[in-house]
Amino acid sequence: MPIPKVLVFAGSIRTGSFNGRLAALAAKEIARAEAEVTRISLLDYPLPLYDGDVEARSGPPENAVNLKRTFCAHDGVFIASPEYNASLTPLLKNALDWISRVREHREPPLAAYRSRVFALGAASNGTHGGMRSLMALRQVLELGCGALVIPEQIAVREASQAFDENDDLRDERSAGLLRTVARRLVEVARQFG
Numbered sequence: 001m002p003i004p005k006v007l008v009f010a011g012s013i014r015t016g017s018f019n020g021r022l023a024a025l026a027a028k029e030i031a032r033a034e035a036e037v038t039r040i041s042l043l044d045y046p047l048p049l050y051d052g053d054v055e056a057r058s059g060p061p062e063n064a065v066n067l068k069r070t071f072c073a074h075d076g077v078f079i080a081s082p083e084y085n086a087s088l089t090p091l092l093k094n095a096l097d098w099i100s101r102v103r104e105h106r107e108p109p110l111a112a113y114r115s116r117v118f119a120l121g122a123a124s125n126g127t128h129g130g131m132r133s134l135m136a137l138r139q140v141l142e143l144g145c146g147a148l149v150i151p152e153q154i155a156v157r158e159a160s161q162a163f164d165e166n167d168d169l170r171d172e173r174s175a176g177l178l179r180t181v182a183r184r185l186v187e188v189a190r191q192f193g
């Protein structure tokens with residue numbers, strides 16, 4: 001059976017980010033589900049705020065092209081998405097917007113979003129666990145970018161208490177749900193491999 005490649009990152013670059021911790025844990029579970037995992041930080045892909053004039057003058061920035069190619073080198077993508085005012089972070093939205101503008105070698109539009117599968121998670125100190133961010137992100141990916149997003153997702157609430165000293169999830173149900181998300185992502189990613 002082919003080993004699918006899965007990319008994992010968080011929509012936060014904050015030191016100690018709950019979503020960074022969720023991404024790290026998701027990476028472990030995805031590897032356990034027998035995928036080859038690449039974890040990146042958006043810190044390594046700084047991008048200007050999207051501006052159509054910048055794009056018209058010089059095209060998408062190099063980091064947008066690099067990120068797009070990184071997406072394209074994987075069969076699946078897991079995104080841990082923080083919630084800002086009931087939506088995704090501007091950092092994540094800006095990166096996704098820039099990627100959507102990269103078009104190479106006469107490929108069809110939105111190549112980075114098609115031909116691979118996405119899975120979502122969120123962590124927040126609030127009682128919704130970032131669920132509204134996941135709804136907004138799902139809309140961007142599915143309706144905006146034509147991506148396939150698996151229905152299984154995880155929202156970790158009261159995130160400051162949710163992780164133990166090993167950065168595992170304390171709550172068994174949440175830990176089980178993350179395993180389910182990881183397994184399903186790998187299963188579908190395998191079909192794209």
Ligand SMILES: Cc1cc2nc3c(=O)[nH]c(=O)nc-3n(C[C@H](O)[C@H](O)[C@H](O)COP(=O)(O)O)c2cc1C
Nearest residue numbers: 012014017018019020082083084085086124126130
């Ligand atoms: C501008 C802003 C808006 C926020 N809005 C929400 C919100 O709507 N719901 C929520 O649960 N948390 C909200 N938060 C709290 C974030 O979820 C919290 O800062 C979280 O730690 C961010 O994720 P991170 O730890 O991965 O950086 C907001 C934080 C900021 C800075």
